[in-house]
Amino acid sequence: MKKPGLTFYKSAAVVLILIFVGLQISSPDIENQPVTSEIAVPANVKKILERACYDCHSNEAKVEWFDKIAPASFVVAHDVNEARSRFNFSEWDRNPAGVQELLLWEMVNAIEQGKMPLKRYQLAHPGGKVSESELAVLKKYVNTLPGRHKVDTSRIVAQTSVNHKASSQKTPVSLNGIPYSSDYKNWKIISVTDKLDGGSMRIVYGNDIMVKAIEKRELPFPDGARIVKVVWGKQAEDNDGNVLPGNFQNAQFMIKDSKKYSATEGWGFAKFDGLDLKPAGKTILFEQTCANCHRLLAPENDFVFNIPTK
């Protein structure tokens, strides 16, 4: 066989250089939009966020020279755009107060599980790591947020007003087509929880397929598995330390169908708010918000948080 000659290597090098130069020309720029409403947190917390998170999750990205070289620049631009779409510390007020708190708890969890900052970001930016003591600072901070010790002191309302009930006889349907159903009241309980962030207590039901899968230690869960989580506020603790459910807040559904819901890790998500069971979310994008957090933090559990595990 004839060995490739010098001309072959020369032309290969020219082609590679051309590709490289071409990539630089089409390389995306990271633009910093104005800071409109920056997050207000204590200085020690801010310092950690600025160092480890702001490069992607803010409009104050400090882009290094090596971040601008293609093909790396494409990865950087993708990560920054994705990060800003999840939450942006420079446009923090775009999130309602309750969502702001939930995002802060989610951040602590993402850092604790080593999911954030991204490994590839840490490789290129050695200062991007969050140390154990810094994580402790963040944990301490989220525990001071207003929702952490929220007590439901309002009178417990047992049903919607008669007028409302008459007008809401129709079955509520989530934007992605999942209807509310009270079948879960005949299912088994798979877990009971006390959610400290936001202050609520929950009972989680599983249908027969779900319960059998847990009994057989079958993961991922089979199609047809269904989970319903019923959420209440928490009443003030009594003298013996008991905390009882207050008002009904919402019911959250997860339905496994690996084909139908392939875009959200095989699970269909729905949430129905208040006693009149108003489907949550303004657009169908709501299900991506659910899936994003489940995907990030619970992949080991087939994306379900509320299952009994060792």
Place this chain on the structure above:
Amino acid sequence: MKSTISLYIIVLALLMLSCDERNTATLAPEYLYNAGDQKVIKSIINNKKGTIAMLYGNDLALETAHDSLSKPNIGAHYTLVTWKQKPMPQWYGTNMNGEIYSIEHLKIVQRNETRFAFDYDFQTGKAYQPSDDRPEKQQRIEFITSQQAAVFP
């Protein structure tokens, strides 16, 4: 030399593959409790004791819990399952049920034509320690029968 390099490449590729392999959680069906046909009355958290509990009941118990009748329904049957709390592995900020601590059954039975009696039974679970105090029977009967049902849509 060449074989060493290819060996390195194979080992490296295997390492990368194994890093990509997702860890799978170990399910713990022993934390489940089968309450049979009984329905949910409510859940109860106790942070002083570090426990979380589910109160179940048959239709008669549920009726009492809904209407807060002053007199217990004869034939009512309650089950109070108490677990030790544990932090949720995937979410810092939530506590959930771990090992079962105790199972309490309470039946309201007819003693004679005018009177009823309480048939109370306390069973220990895996998380119960022999040195733990047994609950006071009369207090538990009052606690269980006085519970209002949680509001459902």
